[in-house]
Amino acid sequence: MTATRPDHRRNASPFLYGAEAAAVARVLESGHYGHTDLTEEFERRVAAYLGAPDVVAVSSGTAALHSALLAVGIGAGDEVVVPSMTFCATVQAVLAVGATPRFVDVDAATLCVTPQLVMEAVTDSTAAVLPVFFGGRAVDLAPIRADLSERGIVVIEDAAHAFGSRNRTGAGLVGGDGTALTCFSFGPIKNLTCGQGGAVIPRTPEEAATIRQLRLLGVVQSQSERAERTAYQVASFGLRYQLSAINAAIGLAQLNGFDTAAATRRHLWRTYRSALAELDGVTLIDVDPDHAVPHLCQVRVQRRNEVFVHLRAANVGVGVHYPPNHLQPAFASWRRPLPVTEQVGAEILSLPFHQHLTGADVHHVVSTLRDALQHAGGS
Ligand SMILES: *Cc1c(COP(=O)(O)O)cnc(C)c1O
Numbered sequence: 530m531t532a533t534r535p536d537h538r539r540n541a542s543p544f545l546y547g548a549e550a551a552a553v554a555r556v557l558e559s560g561h562y563g564h565t566d567l568t569e570e571f572e573r574r575v576a577a578y579l580g581a582p583d584v585v586a587v588s589s590g591t592a593a594l595h596s597a598l599l600a601v602g603i604g605a606g607d608e609v610v611v612p613s614m615t616f617c618a619t620v621q622a623v624l625a626v627g628a629t630p631r632f633v634d635v636d637a638a639t640l641c642v643t644p645q646l647v648m649e650a651v652t653d654s655t656a657a658v659l660p661v662f663f664g665g666r667a668v669d670l671a672p673i674r675a676d677l678s679e680r681g682i683v684v685i686e687d688a689a690h691a692f693g694s695r696n697r698t699g700a701g702l703v704g705g706d707g708t709a710l711t712c713f714s715f716g717p718i719k720n721l722t723c724g725q726g727g728a729v730i731p732r733t734p735e736e737a738a739t740i741r742q743l744r745l746l747g748v749v750q751s752q753s754e755r756a757e758r759t760a761y762q763v764a765s766f767g768l769r770y771q772l773s774a775i776n777a778a779i780g781l782a783q784l785n786g787f788d789t790a791a792a793t794r795r796h797l798w799r800t801y802r803s804a805l806a807e808l809d810g811v812t813l814i815d816v817d818p819d820h821a822v823p824h825l826c827q828v829r830v831q832r833r834n835e836v837f838v839h840l841r842a843a844n845v846g847v848g849v850h851y852p853p854n855h856l857q858p859a860f861a862s863w864r865r866p867l868p869v870t871e872q873v874g875a876e877i878l879s880l881p882f883h884q885h886l887t888g889a890d891v892h893h894v895v896s897t898l899r900d901a902l903q904h905a906g907g908s
Contacts, residue, residue, distance in 0.1 A: 536881070536883075536885040536886050536887070536890050537844070537845055537846060537881050537886065537890040537893055537894050538844050538845070538846045538881070539846045539881060539883060539885070540846040540847060540848040540879060540880075540881050540882070540883075541718040541848070541881075541882065541883050542718065542883040542884075542885055543717050543718060543722050543883075544786075544790065544883065544884035544885060546782060546783065546785060546786030546789070547782075548782040548785065549778075549779050549782040549783070552778040552779065552781065552782045553775055553778055553779060555778065556774045556775050556778045557775070559774075561774055562773055562774055562775055563771065563773060563774065564744075564745065564771040564772070564773075564774070565774040565777075567774040567777040567778055567781065568586055568771065568772050568773075568774055568777045570777070570781065571586055571723075571772065571777040571780050571781050571784075572584045572585065572586050572728070574781060574784050575728060575780075575784070578702075578784065578787070579702045579703075579704045579705040579730065580701060580702060580705040581704055581705050581707070581730050582707070583730070583731055583734070583737045584704075584728050584729075584730055585728060585729045585730075585731060585737055585740045585741055585744070586726065586727070586728050586771075586772035586777065586780075587726070587727045587728060587729060587740070587744050587770045587771070587772055588725060588726065588727065588744075588769070588770045588771060588772055588773070588776075589714065589716065589725050589726065589727045590618060590687075590689040590712060590713065590714025590715070590716055590719075590727040591618040591621065591622055591714075591727070592727055592744070592768070592770040593712035593713060593714065593727035593728055593729045594618065594619060594622035594659075594685070594687060594712045595622045595625045595626065595768075595770075596729055596740045596743055596744060596768075596770060597685045597710040597712055597729050597740070598622060598623065598625075598626045598628070598657065598685065599626055599743060599766075600710070600729075600731070600736050600739045600740050600743065601657065601683045601685070601710065601736070603623075603626050603628050603656050603657050603683070604626050604627050604628060605627040605628065606628075606654070607626075607628040607629070607654065607655075607656035607657070608628065608629045608630075608631045608652060608654040608655045608656060609623045609628050609629070609630055609631065609655070609656065609657045609658070609659055610631045610633050610647055610650045610651060610655055610657070610658045610659065611623055611630050611631070611632065611633065611658075611659040611661075612632070612633050612634070612635050612641075612642050612659075612660070612661050612663075612870070613632040613633070613634075613635075613853045613854045613855040613856075613867050613870045614635045614640050614661070614663065614851065614853060614854075614870050614873070614874070615661040615663070615687065615851060615854065616689070616850070616851055617851070617854055617857065617859075618689075618714075619659060619661060619687050619854075620854045620860055623659070628656070628657075629654075629863060630854075630860065630863045631650055631651075631652065631654075631655060631863070632650075632854070632855040632860075632863060632864070632865060632867060632870075633646055633647060633649075633650040633867070634646055634650075634867040634868065634869045634870050635663070635869055635870055635873075636869070637829075637869050637872070637873050638814070638815055639663065639664075639666055639814065639815055639816075639817075640663040640664065640814055640827070640873065640877075641660070641661065641662070641663045641666055641668045642660050642661070642668060644669075644670055644672045644673040647660070647670065647673060648673055648676070651677075651680070651682065655680070655682055656681070656682060656683065657682060657683045657684070657685055658670070658677060658682055658683075658684050658685070659684075659685050659686075659687055660684070660686055660687065661687040661689075661690075662686065662687065662688045662689075662690055662691035662694065662703060663690060663814075663816075663825075664690055664814060664816040664821070664823060664824050664825040664826075664827060665690045665691045665693075665694045665720070665794075665816050665821035665822050665823045665824040665825070666690075666691070666694070666815070666816045666817050666820075666821050667688075667691060667694050667695065667696045667697055667703050667817075667820060667821065668686070669696065669697050669698055670684055670709075671698060671708075674708065683709075683710070684708070684709040684710070685709065685710045685711075685712065686703070686704075686709045686710065686711040686712060687712055688703050688704060688711050688712060688713050689712065689713060689714035689716075689719060689727075690719070690720070690824035690825065691703045691713075691720075691821065691822070691824070692713050692715075692719065692720045692721050692822065693720055693721070693787060693790070693791050693822035694820060694821040694822050695820040695821070696820070697817065697820055704730040705730075707730075707732055708732070709732070710729060710730065710731060710732060710736065711729070711730040712727065712728070712729055712730075713727055713728045713729075713730075714726075714727050715727055715728070715776075715780055715783075718883070719824070720787075720790055720791075720794065720822050720824055721780065721783045721784065721787055721790065722779065722780070722783055723772065723776035723777065723779045723780035723783070724775070724776050724779050725776055726772050726776045726777070726779075726780055727772075728772075739765075742764060742765055742767060743765070743766070743767050743768060743770065744767070744768065744769075744770035744771050745767060745770075745771055746763070746767040746768065746769055747763045747764055747765040747766055747767025748761050748762065748763055748764070748767065749761070749762045749763075749764045789884075790822065790884060791822045793884045794822050794823045794824075794882075794884065795818050795822065795823060797823075797826070797882065797884075797886055797888075797891060798816065798818045798823040798826055798882075799818060800888050800891045801813070801826045801880065801882075801891050801894075801895070802818075804891060804892055804895040805828065805895060805898075808895065808898065808899055808902065809902075810830060810831060810902055810906070811828045811829070811830055811898070811902070812828060812829040812830075813826075813827075813828050814827040814828065814829065814877070823882070824882075825850055825879050825882055826879065826880045826881075826882040827850065827877055827878065827879045827880070828877075828878050828880065828898075829873060829876040829877055829878070830876060830878055830902065830905075831876065831905075831906075832905040832906070833849075833875060833876050833877070833878055835901075835904070835905035836878060836898070836901045836902060836905045837849070837878060839900070839901035839904050839905065840878075840897060840898065840901050843897045843900070843901070845880075845881065845893075845894055845897050845898075846881045847878055847879060847880060847881070848878075848879040849877060849878065849879060850877065850879045852874065853867070853870045853871065853874040855867055855870070856871075856874070880894055880898070881894055
């Protein structure tokens with residue numbers, strides 16, 4: 530039966546709870562597609578969900594990272610400590626403000642940075658550290674927080690994978706504790722989608738105000754003023770980074786289903802974990818599902834490229850998250866040796882992971898992986 534289901538063919542896929550299409554239709558019919566009350570309602574709902582005092586919605590996760598870096602004044606001459614093992618968007622945001630990426634290695638077990646790796650990478654030019662919450666796993670930099678802030682180094686969290694995840698220390702949700710600027714993505718395949726969208730969780734009301742002005746082209750405005758004035762005031766540099774009402778409507782419908790998302794993703798990840806335990810030669814990347822809402826299910830295998838080709842030929846939608854950034858042509862100027870990233874970069878394989886999967890799909894993927902490993906080992 531599983532062979533005829535299409536779900537294991539996709540590596541990732543958005544999951545709709547049912548109310549999204551009608552919500553989008555209502556916005557289209559309203560004629561107001563820009564930053565509207567719906568955008569602000571989405572911000573309030575996300576803030577309430579996270580337990581954060583404020584949330585600033587923006588047009589993408591990349592825009593969230595770019596806005597956060599701009600809001601704390603990172604720019605030319607500054608170095609930003611960033612893992613090479615991330616989506617290229619994280620690094621492009623650093624380049625967008627004119628800063629320099631200082632690539633840092635990761636722990637092979639989690640694909641995340643550790644406090645020790647970060648401190649080894651920090652230099653006198655470091656102005657920010659950008660930990661990536663890989664696969665949904667929260668990165669706890671508390672042991673070095675005082676050290677970093679003494680040196681004037683800001684922490685900006687790339688939590689694009691980690692909406693809904695809990696911090697390992699304390700009970701709070703990622704983005705809810707106010708110790709760092711936290712950036713989320715609500716892109717098509719993230720745990721919660723707006724179609725496209727993102728958010729910054731600011732640390733202070735001042736940071737919130739700065740990013741709110743930045744995302745609307747630097748224009749100062751309030752809802753009531755906008756309709757009544759003959760002119761508007763451009764007070765600062767800005768970009769077209771607002772979250773459209775169309776996207777906010779999708780996000781609001783998704784928030785109503787998010788408890789289901791969290792439960793399904795944890796259940797599927799644990800189903801993979803027990804099925805994979807019976808396979809030799811496979812190391813599961815630990816996303817810490819007791820705290821995280823898993824975003825990816827990744828393994829490390831030898832002869833990864835052969836295994837990948839075998840699985841693709843068997844219609845299993847495997848992927849690679851991600852080819853290391855320090856080896857990309859665009860970022861070659863900042864290349865330095867990162868032994869763990871280089872080794873795991875050749876071994877990582879992302880198994881199909883999305884909410885359309887069933888337990889039977891997971892078992893089909895794992896048994897096809899077993900075949901692929903035998904095939905690759907024997908050739
Ligand atoms: C998706 C993603 C981003 C960028 O978010 P977009 O909404 O696609 O701009 C940044 N970092 C990581 C780790 C991501 O996975």
